[in-house]
Amino acid sequence: MAVDDASTDGSPELLERAAAADSRIRVLRREGPPDLVAALELGRAAAEGRYLLRMDADDLAHPQRLELQQRALDRDPRVAAVGSLVRSFPHVTPGRLRYDRWLNGLRTHADMARERFVESPLAHPSVLLRAEPLERIGGYRAIAGPEDYDLWLRMLGAGLRLAKVPRTLLFWRDGEGRASRRDPRYRPDGFARVRAEALAALVGGRPVCLVGAGTAGRRLARQLLQRGVELQAFWEVDPKKVGRAPYGIEVLPHAEGVRRRGDALVFSCVNAWGARQRVRGWLREAGLTEGRDFFLAG
Secondary structure: OEEEEOOOOOHHHHHHHHHHHOOOOOEEEEOOOOOHHHHHHHHHHHOOOOEEEOOOOOOEEOOOHHHHHHHHHHHOOOEEEEEEEEEEEEOOOHHHHHHHHHHHHOOOHHHHHHOOOOOOOOOHHHOEEEHHHHHHOOOOOOOOOOHHHHHHHHHHHOOOEEEEEEEEEEEEEEOOOOHHHHOHHHOHHHHHHHHHHHHHHHHOOOOEEEEOOOHHHHHHHHHHHHOOOOEEEEEEOOOOOOOOOHHHOOEEEHHHHHHOOOOOEEEEOOOOHHHHHHHHHHHHHOOOOEOOOEEEOO
């Protein structure tokens, strides 16, 4: 099945020729401006199989990708989506390389659940999805944020399991024309909206402390406040920021914040790669348990 999402590059004619030559190919068309979520949902609604394979047109797949991912789903019926390791190409920035290393380091369900608020723990074009649980949680949503990250967070929030085949099965093309670089839904504010919705569902009425009163921390704070979450304090390691009160919330030295925490859930918004690990270390040294008392966030 192929969904023509209002393309203007000759794809409709190419698809029609392919469908005429192979009866297994079915072509669906969308009218109006291109809309990835609408195209995904159109294809999902028309699909009849147990599994849905996600891939972008300009990426490359290992010949055994489908075989190995289907085997992973068949092996564990609890798994709703299985991805793989990825390799970006052809001209990859240092930031993209760091993201690939982080993403490829999350190989188990526990890894992905633990770090789900940092960034998207699965590469969307790498996944094979089980159709039934995707239908159960409502499929893809049209939101002012990344539809794939929203999906993984909702899956994890619903208790569904994710998995990864520990092999590089997707070769992920990176370039200036990618939607993730051009579409405002994939900018930091969009990620913050999706993250805040999942965090608000997780806290269950508990107060929240945010580590880091910089741009990322204030961005997440704004989204959490809009969802009625009680923010107890910011914790800071930078003494220059201590004593400020963004949105009327005090900024405490991190040691004092730990002492005054009570039962507040802690989210670290320190997103520099090395600093993130240092924050994880001192939160653990303070006696907090990751996944219960604190989470790293983007």
